[in-house]
Amino acid sequence: MKEAPLRPLPELLAAIRACERCSAHLPHGPRPVVQASPSARLLIVGQAPGRRVHDTGIPWNDPSGDRLRNWLQMPRETFYDEGRVAIVPTGFCYPGKGRSGDLPPRPECAPAWHAPLLELMPRVELTLLIGRHAQEYYLRDNGRRTLTETVAAWRDYLPGYLPLPHPSPRNIAWFQANSWFEREVVPELRQRIALLMND
Incomplete structure (x- = not known):
């Protein structure tokens, strides 16, 4: 039996942005946030948009994004250039507030949308897995027991x-508590990002 042809990326992105499959569980309603292009070489997989991102519809448009761009040494215009950087969170919509965040x-x-998106982004060379949820989804059984242990094993x-x-x-x-991260991981991250963006 022949496999169904891949739908074009603009059509897939439109479907994601119109998705309401979990709207009953979203206290502020659905507003999927995603950025993707077939030419993107860097993929950033985070957790889920926060309230500020939900309000603006711009991924990483908050203090977390400021710190992330600092780690990458990447200006906003490059970060938001979908032809170079894809941003695909584990959950596309703001899930609401809990007791501690x-x-x-x-x-x-992620099960519904990540695989079809990745098939249409064949040039991605590096995927940043930001936070425990992204790491658990992508690394599966290869992740370590805790986030700290997983990040410490970054070379693997x-x-x-x-x-x-x-x-x-x-x-x-x-x-x-983990000063080794800024000392060891961030310089390697910056070097790899510079090579990807300037190649």
């Missing part, structure tokens, strides 16, 4: 993946 990404998104996942902590200001204690 935002709720986890909705589980429906190259050249395809680079696991990172979430750059949220809420994680300041983690950054203080």
